[in-house]
Amino acid sequence: MTEAEFRDLLAYADKHLVHLSSKAAEIPTPPGYTYDRNTHRYRRQKGGQFVSEKTIFSLLDTNEQAVERSMNRLSSALLQDTLSESEWFLAMDLQLRRLYVQNAALGAGGFGEITPVAFRRLNAAYKEDRQRLVKFGEAINNGSLSESQIQNRIKMYVGSARVQYWKSIPKPKHRVDEIVVERRVLGEAEKHCSWCVHLADLGWQPWGLLPEPGESSASWDDGQCLSNCRCKKQSKAIKKRRLDKVVTKKIGAV
Amino acid sequence: MTNALVRAGIGELDALLIYKKLQSGLVLTGRNALALLPDLSDQEMIDDARIGWWSSPGVEDQYNRLLDADPEGEQEIEDPLSVYENLPLTQWPTWLLERLYQESRNRWQALSERSLPDLPVEKSAEPVMDLLGRIDHPYPDHPAAILRLYLDSLEGKA
Numbered sequence: 001m002t003e004a005e006f007r008d009l010l011a012y013a014d015k016h017l018v019h020l021s022s023k024a025a026e027i028p029t030p031p032g033y034t035y036d037r038n039t040h041r042y043r044r045q046k047g048g049q050f051v052s053e054k055t056i057f058s059l060l061d062t063n064e065q066a067v068e069r070s071m072n073r074l075s076s077a078l079l080q081d082t083l084s085e086s087e088w089f090l091a092m093d094l095q096l097r098r099l100y101v102q103n104a105a106l107g108a109g110g111f112g113e114i115t116p117v118a119f120r121r122l123n124a125a126y127k128e129d130r131q132r133l134v135k136f137g138e139a140i141n142n143g144s145l146s147e148s149q150i151q152n153r154i155k156m157y158v159g160s161a162r163v164q165y166w167k168s169i170p171k172p173k174h175r176v177d178e179i180v181v182e183r184r185v186l187g188e189a190e191k192h193c194s195w196c197v198h199l200a201d202l203g204w205q206p207w208g209l210l211p212e213p214g215e216s217s218a219s220w221d222d223g224q225c226l227s228n229c230r231c232k233k234q235s236k237a238i239k240k241r242r243l244d245k246v247v248t249k250k251i252g253a254v
Numbered sequence: 255m256t257n258a259l260v261r262a263g264i265g266e267l268d269a270l271l272i273y274k275k276l277q278s279g280l281v282l283t284g285r286n287a288l289a290l291l292p293d294l295s296d297q298e299m300i301d302d303a304r305i306g307w308w309s310s311p312g313v314e315d316q317y318n319r320l321l322d323a324d325p326e327g328e329q330e331i332e333d334p335l336s337v338y339e340n341l342p343l344t345q346w347p348t349w350l351l352e353r354l355y356q357e358s359r360n361r362w363q364a365l366s367e368r369s370l371p372d373l374p375v376e377k378s379a380e381p382v383m384d385l386l387g388r389i390d391h392p393y394p395d396h397p398a399a400i401l402r403l404y405l406d407s408l409e410g411k412a
Contacts (some may be wrong), residue, residue, distance in 0.1 A: 110320075111303070
């Protein structure tokens with residue numbers, strides 16, 4: 001490409017961006033939502049019904065699937081040499097970064113509810129994934145990964161982003177004489193890893209002690225599903241005096 | 255160049271943005287591209303993620319505005335470590351200490367802009383301790399304090 005052609009293309013890109021931005025402003029918006037900080041649930045502004053948990057998980061799934069499809073297509077293009085490694089990286093990075101923030105927002109109660117602490121945590125995790133992404137691109141480019149290995153790796157990146165959903169869910173509100181507990185619930189899978197079975201077996205535990213679904217442990221050497229995890233977590237507030245009856249297994253004894 | 259991105263499933267606007275980032279023409283590898291990426295502010299990340307949410311084929315139109323929800327009620331911002339306050343750390347299993355170290359490390363890194371290794375850290379423990387300063391750190395949530403507990407825990411289980 002000559003320098004003149006390159007400049008023309010850039011000018012076209014600038015014009016196109018302005019055009020698309022003005023178009024975006026004209027799109028009619030559907031009815032909005034509110035986020036109830038007491039119940040930690042989304043509510044439709046029109047009619048006031050709560051958005052079901054099933055809908056939230058379905059959105060998590062479908063959005064992730066869309067990102068996964070896009071990442072697979074990008075990686076096929078890199079494999080077939082129709083994309084350069086740098087283009088692939090920037091496009092993959094864009095997809096992943098957005099997914100991290102979107103999942104965090106979905107858990108937190110909207111983009112405006114992501115706390116600065118959550119952003120620091122998200123950024124740290126995302127930057128580690130970004131470094132891995134560079135190496136992943138190099139491995140695809142030098143042909144050291146099969147298509148199924150590439151697909152598996154992409155699944156793992158998408159799964160890592162899901163951890164942000166769990167981490168961003170606020171602690172349920174409770175009264176002074178109450179304490180919040182949580183438990184791991186096994187997700188749908190043909191076979192569960194021993195790490196998830198162990199965590200589910202711990203039953204109810206004080207809030208904040210259990211790892212989020214998708215979080216792994218370097219010291220657990222009996223197999224982990226890592227970011228392929230599809231487990232869920234439940235939490236509730238209980239009276240403090242009932243703690244010993246509800247939390248029956250001590251984590252420290254493991 | 256942008257056509258290749260669009261064919262690979264990237265939106266036209268995003269493809270153009272990527273193309274603009276690559277306009278130097280010298281960016282050939284992912285490593286070069288990584289060096290190009292600026293550190294985005296929280297708000298910039300939100301703005302960008304919002305564009306992605308609205309244009310995602312995985313999000314039905316009726317949920318486009320879900321993540322722009324107006325909050326109702328008071329927000330409670332809790333210290334993420336408050337949950338650990340009354341727990342005897344020495345009795346914790348290794349995986350729980352790993353998690354605590356990870357969280358502490360992320361916070362500390364964000365404040366100091368220095369990089370700390372991920373666990374397991376046996377081999378790198380000494381330089382990390384040097385970097386962090388005193389081992390007997392007065393703050394129980396400091397990475398050095400947690401690292402010490404973690405190493406003790408490994409030693410105790412060996």
